Structure formats: structure tokens, C-alpha cells
Amino acid sequence: MSRDLLAKKRNFHWDSIFKITATCAGAFVLLIIVLIFGQLMSDSWLIWEKEGLAFVTGDRWNPVEGREAFGALPYIAGTLVTSLIALCIAVPLSIGIAMFLSEIAPTRIREPISFVVELLAAVPSIIYGLWGLFTFRIVFKDWFESPTHEALGEHIFLFRDAPFGLDILTASVVLAIMIIPTISAVSREILLAVPAIQREAAYMLGATKWEVFRMSVLPYAKSGLIGASILGLGRAVGETMAVTMLIGNAVGPKAFPFGFFQQGNSLASIIANEFNEASPVSMYFPALIGLGLILLFVSLGINVCAHLIIRRVTNAHEGGIKGF
Amino acid sequence: MEMNALDVLNAMKNDEQPSTKRNEPEKEIPNNMTGDGKYKVLIENLAVAYNGKKAIKNINMKIPDKAVTALIGPSGCGKTTLLRTINRMHDLTKGAEVTGKIIIDGENVYDSYINPILQRRKIGMVFQKPNPFPTMSIWDNVAAGLKLNGVKDKSILNEIIEDSLKMAYLWDEVKDELKKPAVALSGGQQQRLCIARALAIQPEVLLMDEPASALDPIATQKIEQTIIELKKHYTIIIVTHNMQQALRVSDRTGFMYLGDLVEYDKTEKIFKNPEKELTANYVQGRFG
Numbered sequence A: 001m002s003r004d005l006l007a008k009k010r011n012f013h014w015d016s017i018f019k020i021t022a023t024c025a026g027a028f029v030l031l032i033i034v035l036i037f038g039q040l041m042s043d044s045w046l047i048w049e050k051e052g053l054a055f056v057t058g059d060r061w062n063p064v065e066g067r068e069a070f071g072a073l074p075y076i077a078g079t080l081v082t083s084l085i086a087l088c089i090a091v092p093l094s095i096g097i098a099m100f101l102s103e104i105a106p107t108r109i110r111e112p113i114s115f116v117v118e119l120l121a122a123v124p125s126i127i128y129g130l131w132g133l134f135t136f137r138i139v140f141k142d143w144f145e146s147p148t149h150e151a152l153g154e155h156i157f158l159f160r161d162a163p164f165g166l167d168i169l170t171a172s173v174v175l176a177i178m179i180i181p182t183i184s185a186v187s188r189e190i191l192l193a194v195p196a197i198q199r200e201a202a203y204m205l206g207a208t209k210w211e212v213f214r215m216s217v218l219p220y221a222k223s224g225l226i227g228a229s230i231l232g233l234g235r236a237v238g239e240t241m242a243v244t245m246l247i248g249n250a251v252g253p254k255a256f257p258f259g260f261f262q263q264g265n266s267l268a269s270i271i272a273n274e275f276n277e278a279s280p281v282s283m284y285f286p287a288l289i290g291l292g293l294i295l296l297f298v299s300l301g302i303n304v305c306a307h308l309i310i311r312r313v314t315n316a317h318e319g320g321i322k323g324f
Numbered sequence B: 001m002e003m004n005a006l007d008v009l010n011a012m013k014n015d016e017q018p019s020t021k022r023n024e025p026e027k028e029i030p031n032n033m034t035g036d037g038k039y040k041v042l043i044e045n046l047a048v049a050y051n052g053k054k055a056i057k058n059i060n061m062k063i064p065d066k067a068v069t070a071l072i073g074p075s076g077c078g079k080t081t082l083l084r085t086i087n088r089m090h091d092l093t094k095g096a097e098v099t100g101k102i103i104i105d106g107e108n109v110y111d112s113y114i115n116p117i118l119q120r121r122k123i124g125m126v127f128q129k130p131n132p133f134p135t136m137s138i139w140d141n142v143a144a145g146l147k148l149n150g151v152k153d154k155s156i157l158n159e160i161i162e163d164s165l166k167m168a169y170l171w172d173e174v175k176d177e178l179k180k181p182a183v184a185l186s187g188g189q190q191q192r193l194c195i196a197r198a199l200a201i202q203p204e205v206l207l208m209d210e211p212a213s214a215l216d217p218i219a220t221q222k223i224e225q226t227i228i229e230l231k232k233h234y235t236i237i238i239v240t241h242n243m244q245q246a247l248r249v250s251d252r253t254g255f256m257y258l259g260d261l262v263e264y265d266k267t268e269k270i271f272k273n274p275e276k277e278l279t280a281n282y283v284q285g286r287f288g
């Protein structure tokens, strides 16, 4: 009797509703990706038809009708190089900031600084771009680029070009500044999520703060920190405004990034710069959309790599925060 | 009223004087020392509050050297809290505030000139929940403390690791797979690994918070043998919910209740003939 009553009280409707809603949401995400992909594909169809894979590997860029030539390689390289330089600068600094906030800073300081870091993550990229264009590049050129060029320019080809302020390195450094808040905010959360008993295990053995970080915190948080860095990389790859304003916007073979002080270009910034001029009936327009398609693939590729790296790191020891 | 309070104070002083004069145990602690009869750890007027809320209040205890002292009491009475004061683990807990003294070898570990890091190297701890370093192998887990202390010689490390694992009764189960990740072990094996890790640094004082709670009867028995073996060299403080275990391994037992040390005496006395009714009720399982 009472069992029947209990069974009747259970209501399975909500479960079905939940399942249907969740499935719809999942399908919606897939649909959007397919739509975007389809649109980019159809709009860029002409360029693939004409150039084929040479569009990806070519380095010439000439939109003048009759003499058209389009190659994406310098911009693919520009995107990857600026993003990677930015990542190399941003990751150690961000993890340092996160480490300070989670391990060293007293609560009194931790809260305001964390707040400021999160605030920085919310600053629109055009603001970073303006600051980079009007202030940073000048200071950076006078205090870093020119002295470095004078000292090393003759010996190391990476520093060969006379610095002008609008170049690969300036864009990369501003990119780094832009992704530092994101990476540090996420990393801080990851470090704070390391259970206290993990830290205590090391403290118990008489470890110093740094040793605790090295022995307990870092291995535990490793995959999460990689995830945070990839998040930053994703932002850097797609970043448009600030890069366009600072990278120098070279086109053609000379945009290929061979030196820090050279004018370059990236996939996102060449699209932003030129799509105003492209007429939809020429080859120019499909070429720019083709660059967009490549950018989409680069982003997807980074995400896939991220997943593979995180899986390798977590599988290696089964511990730590799985996935991200 | 004032006279009254003063009288009480004087009475207390007079009470204390004869027993403390020649560095002898306090009145309520009979002189039944094991080992060489010295005290290793003196706990004086110790209190801990979490965010202003008292978890233990005014605890006074003299922990004998080369002996086992057990802490018993119902869940939440403050056993872990008391244990963690001894190696200053509360330094790391937000909102925890410790007052009073812990005197080890004549030095108050809470004195400002004491470096808690050096202090902790002399004190081993086994936590209530097993917490091996998840990314390290079994070997590395046990070696961790030694490496921190600058032991680099592989053969010395191997030797100490083997000894420690044997004392923790884990050696036979893991000797062929020391490179296996520690998290691949079962819960009870992880607990014994943590015991081995604490033993490897050869601590003067060993703090064990329910070290056998995740172990089967055979492993428990072996760990108890180890504890009895270890007390020849070390001072051991063990928290346990198992009355039989306290009776088997300890020389002294402290019974805690709601943050107070209700009674602290020779283990036999606590279990056979306690002074306080509360203690009697608890050890006979009439509450808890």
C-alpha cells in the first residue's frame, strides 16, 4: 500500500523535459557550427576552385583585377607566430600572478588584486589597441626595440629590421598583455581548487611555500593550467582590433614573419583591414572569406591539440583535475 | 566576591607549586612514565578558534617522550584540531587562531623566532584522509620528505624507502611496482603509504590522525605493531575512535569532549577506573 503510494508520488515528467531540453541545446550548438562552416565554404568556393591548396601555401597577394593572386601562408604564419610569442610572454607571468594570488598574498590584498585582474579581462580590445597605438609602441620602441636592434641587429637576423614600433613584436606584446588577465584569472581559480590536504601533505614534510607549490600544487593543477593557457591562445588567435592597429599590416611575401621588428599581418587583421574594399563579384571577396575559413580551422586545430595535450597530461598519472 | 576569587587563585597556585617545583608531572597525572621518563611535548593553555568560534579550550597536557599517547572522544570534539596545533598546521587554515603554548624540547613552537618549516621537519603527520601526492609514484611519495631534506644518494633513499614501507606493512604489496602512481593504490594502501611517507623523515614526534580508519583488521594489527615498535625511538600521538586500539597501543589516553580535555591519564586508568563519569560512559560505549 505505502509502496504504491511512494511510486505514484514519483514524477518522471521533469526528467523527460530535462532530457529533451538538453538534447535541443546540444543540437543547436552543432547546427550553428555547421551553418557557419557551410556559409564560409560556399562564399569562398570560387577561390578554392581557382587556387586549390595553393591558396593555403601561396604567399602572393594582389587584388588588382586581371592580375589577381591570393596566398594565405604569411597570414597563417603571422597569426601563429604572434599568438605563440604572446603565449610565451603571458603564461609565465600569468601563472606567477595566479601563484601570488593563491599562495602568497594575504587575503586583504588578494581580493582587490583579483578584482582588478578580472576587470582587466573585461577591457574591450579596442582600448588595448588604442593604448598600444598611441602610447605603448612609442615607449616600447624607444626603450626596448631600438636598443635591442642596435646591440643585436647585426648578429641575429630576428632583430635585423629597423624598428618602427608597428611590428610583430609590438603586436605580440600587447596581445600578451591582453591575455594575461584571462589566463591568470582562470589559473588562480584552478590553484585555489587544489585541496588543502594536498598542500598539507607537503607542508607536513617541512616544505617551503615554493616547494609546496612545486610538489603538490603544480602537478595537481597542471592540466588545468594548460587549459587556461589554451584559453588565452584561443583569444590571441582570434584577436582582431588590437593586432590590426599594431602589426603593421604588410601584405604579400614580405608579410611573412621572419623578424621581431618586421611589419606583419594576421588572418583576422587582414580580413578586418580589407573586406571593405572587396567587391563580392571579384576574386577578392572569396579570398578573404577563405582566410576566415582557415582561421576557423586554426582555432579548431588549437582546441583539438589542447584536448589531446590535456588528455595526455591527465592520463599520465590519473591525478589532477581531469579535462578542463 | 573579590576575596573569594583571590582565594581560589591562591588555592590553585598552592595546589600547583609542589608538583611543578621539581619538574614533576602535575597532580592529576600520576608518575608512570615509560621510556626514559621525560616529557617531549608540553601543551599549555592551548585554545583554538575557527573564525572566532572556540573548537578547543584551555588544554593542558604533558606528552611523554618515547611513548604513545592516544586521544579519544566523540566526533567533532577537537582531536584533529589539537593534533594540528603541534606542527603548526593551523598556520595554513584561514580563520584558525591558536593561543597558548606548545613546548617541544623546551621551545615554544609558537614563539615568533621559531621557523615552522624547520619545526615540521622534526614532526611527522599522518592525516585523517589519505593524501598521497597523486602525480608521484609510490617511490617518489616516500622519497619526497627525504629529498626536501637534501638526501640525494639513490642507495640511501632506496634503503630508507624499503624500511619505511616495511614498517608501514606495504612493502610486500608494492615492492615490484614502486614506480606505479600512488593513486593507483587502494584507499587502505594509500593510508599505509602516507604512514611510510611520514616515517621516512624519521620524525621525533609522530602525529597520527586515525591512521587505521581505512584498514582491514590484519593491516590494523600490523600498524599497531609498528606503533609499538616505533615508540622505542619516537613520541607518538594517535587519534583513534577504536577503544580497543587505544587500549592496545597507548601508554596514556586523553579523553576529549566538546573541546575540553576531560581526563588525561594512564591508559589503563582511563579504561578501567576513570575519575570522571563522562569518561566512564564514553569508554564503555554508553554514548558517542
Ligand SMILES: Nc1ncnc2c1ncn2[C@@H]1O[C@H](COP(=O)(O)OP(=O)(O)OP(=O)(O)O)[C@@H](O)[C@H]1O
Residues within 6 Å of the ligand: B050, B051, B055, B073, B074, B075, B076, B077, B078, B079, B080, B081, B082, B093, B128
Ligand atoms: N577548518 C575548519 N574551519 C572551521 N571549523 C572547523 C574546521 N576544522 C574543524 N572545525 C570545527 O572544529 C570542531 C572540532 O573539529 P575536529 O576536526 O578537531 O574534530 P575531531 O575530534 O577530529 O572529529 P572527528 O573524530 O570527526 O575527526 C568541529 O566542531 C568542527 O566543526
Ligand SMILES: [Mg+2]
Residues within 6 Å of the ligand: B079, B080, B081, B128, B209
Ligand atoms: Mg578528526
